[in-house]
Amino acid sequence: MLMPKKTKWRKDQKRRRGGKASRYLNISFGSYGLKSLTACWVTSRQIEAARRVMTKYVKKGGKIWIRIFPDKPVTAHGSEMPMGKGKGAVDFYVAIVKPGMVMFEMEGLDKATAKKAMELAGHKLPVKCQFISKE
Numbered sequence: 001m002l003m004p005k006k007t008k009w010r011k012d013q014k015r016r017r018g019g020k021a022s023r024y025l026n027i028s029f030g031s032y033g034l035k036s037l038t039a040c041w042v043t044s045r046q047i048e049a050a051r052r053v054m055t056k057y058v059k060k061g062g063k064i065w066i067r068i069f070p071d072k073p074v075t076a077h078g079s080e081m082p083m084g085k086g087k088g089a090v091d092f093y094v095a096i097v098k099p100g101m102v103m104f105e106m107e108g109l110d111k112a113t114a115k116k117a118m119e120l121a122g123h124k125l126p127v128k129c130q131f132i133s134k135e
Contacts, residue, residue, distance in 0.1 A: 021100040030107035041094035050121035062108040068095040
C-alpha cells in the first residue's frame with residue numbers, strides 16, 4: 001500500500017476540509033481521467049482497491065497514473081483506552097481530495113473501455129466521481 005517513506009513529523013493535525021482544488025485540475029499524462037466532485041479523505045487501501053479493479057479490467061492494455069498520494073497520517077487509540085493519555089499511534093494514511101481534482105489518468109485504450117474501468121474504480125472510492133477526457 002502507498003505510504004510515505006519518511007515524514008517531517010510523525011503525527012498531523014486534522015485541518016479543515018473546505019474549498020475547491022487549486023492543483024491537479026487538468027489531465028496531464030493520459031487521455032482520460034477520473035475527477036472528484038466532492039471532498040473527502042481517501043485512504044491508501046481505497047486507492048489500492050481502485051488501482052486493482054482498473055488494472056484487472058484493462059488487462060494488459062493501457063497505462064494508468066495515480067495522481068493522489070496518501071501523505072497525511074491519521075491516528076487512533078486502542079480499544080478501551082481512557083480519555084486523556086495523549087494522542088494515539090499512527091493508524092493509516094490518507095490523501096486529501098477536494099472537488100475538481102483529477103485522481104487517476106489512463107491512456108492507450110478506447111474511450112468505452114477506459115470509461116468502464118474508471119467507473120468501476122469510482123465505486124471503490126468514497127467521493128463522487130466523473131469521467132473526463134482530453135477531447
